[in-house]
Amino acid sequence: MSSTHEHGFGVDIGGSGVKGAPVDLATGKLVGERVRIPTPQPSTPEAVAGAVAEILDSFGWTGSFGCTFPAVVQHGITRTAANVDASWVDCDAASVLRTVTGRDATVVNDADAAGVAEVEFGAAGAASGVVLLATLGTGIGTALISHGHLVPNTELGHVELDGHDAETRAADSAREREGLSWKEWGGRLTRYFRHVENLLWPDLIVVGGGVSKKFDKWSPHVSTRTPMVPAKLRNEAGIIGAALLARG
Structure with a gap:
């Protein structure tokens, strides 16, 4: 082929x-x-x-x-x-x-790559402006797309937050390691996403990673000014x- x-x-x-x-x-x-x-x-x-x-x-x-x-x-x-x-x-x-x-x-x-796919065919397809994809897993991976153009290698999971590398506190692995409830983890995600919002002012946040399948369980405990949706294309x-x- x-x-x-x-x-x-x-x-x-x-x-x-x-x-x-x-x-x-x-x-x-x-x-x-x-x-x-x-x-x-x-x-x-x-x-x-x-x-x-x-x-x-x-x-x-x-x-x-x-x-x-x-x-x-x-x-x-x-x-x-x-x-x-x-x-x-x-x-x-x-x-x-x-x-x-x-x-x-x-x-x-x-x-x-995941961010570009979500913008083209997934959860961000109807969005315009600045889209942030964040994959929550072992760490936090990010992709930033501005008006259809990828800004590569943003690595926003590694911003410093309250004296820590953000992903060590807010990744899904941190939730599992520390036995956090969805509400407790949601509080950490709120802190993380509000920090990123203040840096970038995105128009949409798309959340990927395995935990996106449980979006309804934890998203009610996350407070952001930016609309947030789960990724669609998954693996x-x-x-x-x-x-x-x-x-x-």
């Missing part, structure tokens, strides 16, 4: 799994069932790129593709590494993927966003 004007290909690299599928760029739907491979251990760039190649080959995909990564990504270079091998830091990931897979790769931050958002960003 080669790339076309209608179809792209997205790969989503995570600490536990690498998954990918062709994407219909007009509808945002996956073309067939996605393929998932456990992230190799150790998760070195060459080993992970090999898993990406396996996924591409399984679909017979011969064209360029988009690939998410849990890191700050500048012009194809991964500057950080979250839940993957430290050898990714300052790695020319786009070059490694191109060498191993034999295909051109566009490498992007995973939250950025497919990274794949879809990667394919969209590879299109250019």
